[in-house]
Amino acid sequence: MITEIRMTVPVARVLAALVADPTGDHYGMELMQSSGLPSGTLYPILARLTEAGWLEKRWEEIDPSAVGRPARAYYRLTPAALPVARRRLAELHEQTRTAPAHTVAKEATA
Template sequence: MRMTVTTAQVLAALLADPAADRYGLELMQATGLASGTLYPILHRLQEAGWVTAQWEDVDPADAGRPARRFYRLTPDGVERARDALAELHRRTAVPHPNGTVRPAW
């Protein structure tokens, strides 16, 4: 999985509550990403087996809105996401003269 800043943002949002189903608008609000950026990332994560997606079981007429597509990290995806974000942190960390390490951002 190619780890970009935007992919890391999506993974971090999903890892905030790995057991929760999250829908697109909710993830856009959590990450600040536009739909044209978010959905291709979710598709790549789904293709890689890190994320599952399922349609909400709701009658749009009764709900007064279209059905939502929910996304959730798979158990393997949780592990891989945590590893990927830790590796990203390690690669971007800047050593401080006092011996501590902090993210470059």
């Protein structure tokens, strides 16, 4: 079960990056690049989304000393969260759309 989250612009950016490839596993650096968010903003959002049931988190199974880097945490939208994320992003897009130019021009002359 997922709980409701506050849809901020940074949250929307993270969700949009995840919805773009809903079956893929995404790690922090990739999500920072696709969302344009710094790590200090991204990781608290990922933690909040995971706690709310929107994301599944799993750790990469590697030997860090053999690979020469730490194991990555991978994130993926849960099946229950995917349609909700798509709907919430569509609602946000609809709310932030600008009026067509001809409508604005008519209102200005009225």
